[in-house]
Amino acid sequence: MVVHFYGYVLVITASLLVSVFYPIHVSKKTEHTNKTVKALGLIGNDGRMLLMAVTVFLTGAVVSTANNFLFWQMQDIGSSELYMGISIAVALLSEILLFVFKNRLFKVFSSSFIVALSLSCLAIQLLYYSFLWTSWAVLPIQILSAFSNGALWWVAFSLADDVATPGTERSLQMVLHSLSYGCGASLGSFSSGFIVNSFSLAILYRASSIALIFWLVLFVIVQSKLPRHRKINYSRLLAADTSDLSDSDEDQERDWLVKAMKDENAFIKR
16 A cells, blocks of 8 residues: 555656646737636536536536445455456446547437436446445446446537637536536535435435436436527637648638538438
């Protein structure tokens, strides 16, 4: 354990030295308006984005329950640190392997279907944790993290890129991260501690699973009521800098509006 923590300190120290000398581009333009406020405005003005923001907030609160208590549960049933580390490795490797099929996944399935699948996988994981009986049993269910975490954030970032105006892409992604890993995780940690103290860990996992299923049904209903017309983000298209393009590239980019409308029609047909 001591070697682990000292090794972690060495890695962080090396990262600090690299970050000091790593060149960072600083924009010369000064922004007088807060980009975070703009990002919040974009979320509030778009129904799909608002629905996604609530989704990542709730998933952040629910995932915090597993992050806080899963290892303690594994320790109570006699698990060693090896199985704990392997469980995290399996989850991360499953996300990496699914990333190879990311583009194909988005072509075959709609974004709303992927979000629904992600919520379902997360609900199954939590329900499975409540019946955990031995150390190695946690390993197979960790494969679902590819959808419950990886695919969900791919959809969130993809939607953020569609909605964001020039210069607000990173701010919009940071707002989503803060809603999930900041606000959601904080609320989830406080609530989960109260539930475990008053009831039991199994009740916590099952209650979280039921809450996800309830939100899944509500998500599908609200998503079906939202207009399916995809808005063209003209501000991002007009902000594209074509000064460095060659003549052939200019010919290809000249009809960007026609291309955007074709993409819109293809989205509606799908």
